[in-house]
Amino acid sequence: YLPLASYTQLLLSETLFTTLLLCALALLGSWARHGGLPRLAGAGALLGLATLTRGLTLGFLPLVAGWVLLKGEGKRQQGKGWLRSVALPVCLFTLTFCLLLLPWALYASRAYGGLVVVDTTGAFNLALGARTAYDGGRSDAPLRNFVLALLDPTLSPEARRGLLADTQGGSCLYAAGDGRILAALEAPVGAISQAERQGLLNAEAFCLLRAAPGAFVQKSLVELIDLFQINYTGDERLSKGFTLGRLPSWYTLALFLLDDTLYVLALPLAVLGWGLARSRQQGAAVGMRPAVAPLYGLWLIYNLGTAPLLFAINRFRVPLMPLAFVLAGCALAALPGWGRLRSRYGAACATLAGLLLLAAATPYAYLEPLAPGEASRWASYLGPYPSSLASTIKALASRPGYLAEQRLATALGAHDLAAAHTALADPALPAYAAAVGGPLLAGLEGQPTAGLDHLADQATQPLEGWQRSLIAGELFRQLGDQEAARRELGALLVDDQNPVEWAWRWLAPPAAPGGRIAVADDNDLGYVRGFYLGRYDPDLGATVRWATGSSALRFPAVASGAAQQLCLNISGLGWPEDLPLPSVAVSLEETALGSVTLTRELRAACLDLPARPAGSDLIIILRSPTFVPDALDLVRQQGPQVGQLRRLAYQLDWAEVR
Known part of the structure; x- marks a missing residue:
């Protein structure tokens, strides 16, 4: 499966x-x-x-x-x-x-200062479900604010109360003047145990349920129907970017055939198999004895009763599917005995199977009245976009365009002008990729001003704002106007995206001034890969970026033809105290240079570089063990970074080739 x-x-x-x-x-x-x-x-x-x-x-x-x-x-x-x-x-x-x-x-x-039987996620999920019902729609912000008020030690008491007193999405307990939440807000964050936070989340959930019980019942019924339907864009399906062609064709087909189609076929067959298994003779014939069938039924009914109380997502169906496959197998094995379904119980099972098939397959979605370009609200497996079938067709159709885009990005990043011209002329190239490639190619050909004009004069704007700012910043760098480049690259809409990987693929930046990459100074995009959003660290007294376990630095046209040095202003501050500080392995592409042992201070460490042809680029690869920070780091993520589980290796202030 x-x-x-x-x-x-x-x-x-x-x-x-x-x-x-x-x-x-x-x-x-x-x-x-x-x-x-x-x-x-x-x-x-x-x-x-x-x-x-x-x-x-x-x-x-x-x-x-x-x-x-x-x-x-x-x-x-x-x-x-x-x-x-x-x-x-x-x-x-x-x-x-x-x-x-x-x-x-x-x-x-x-460890958590109170009764915790298994974990504390149940309280959060219950509160999220109750909040969704109360607000009439899904939003993580109110619950995230609730958790921050109980978890973030950097917030003042006024700021903590402000998070819960918000007129839109504020805390139900706080609005009711509940003594438990008021006492928690008076206490330092460090004095609140995890068990107390769990208790407050449960209390918040029940407060919301009491405030809108009918909305919760309605939400749960809707979630029950959604549980049987396919959400093609669910995070756990790894389908992000499918409309851009990012999914390999084999994976797109596997999702459609081995996940969605298999599910739609197995669901009604499982109900028929259940009805047949209840027959002693037929159940024994297929190896499903009536004594075992109730056990399977208990698990299925238990899941169907609990999942809608929280929220319905694709992965909540997964524990049900193996038993559904067993029951579907019973139905197929007992195919000659389907006449036993002529009883009242069998007819009820057949009716339920038909209803579930309709709910999962949604052939009626083709009848939904939709405006041009409007997404269907009824579709699951069949129907207009975003049904599984329509999404699969869209993903397969956009794959050639994505491959053409990758060829263009590779050519531009490698400064291969001939290949870039060929890629731009590819009829499969999407409009947004051409809108990126045209101005960047003009800059690489020594005409950054023409590239800026091209960027501004496009009849349509298929690019997002952060992409336009990033391209403009790159062209200003090629003009030598570092301040204008910083204004574009340091814009809030660029920071929110932290487009480090995108810039590494698409941009071929000019040589860094003085051979130094000043990390997180609003001008490092295109020079770094594998780094999180920069921020000022008061303990280090510097603006730094955390790196992932595999990161890279690009020094364009910096090689002198003789031996040089690579210096890194680096720190391991932030690593948990109970873990030893690791070493960072450094290599020049595939050539090992040595390692840098981290300390909890910001210090410069230098390694020797072998000679490379004058004017060539130097690509430095850095690898290190990582750690996952505490829950507060996850909750603090905002905007496009929400839900980003960070794996942190080291903090970097600057890197320089001497």
């Missing part, structure tokens, strides 16, 4: 969680058929491990324990004693589950 393969590339636990859950259900089914307390103990242990992976199964435990109890009662009616057939299985299953869970729960509760 494609999502289980792709999610392992992300910080998502569905693959491990689903594996543990399926093994637990398999052992429970084996126990139901053959007995054996070791099987039951193993199932409890595996379910405990699954709960440590995702806290969702914590609420599933009572349902499974109830199923074990009912199975035990059935065996008791066969003549076995109550203690052996009922009490012992339930207690053993629950005990092994708790033995896996309790050590972590005790550790987390002690």
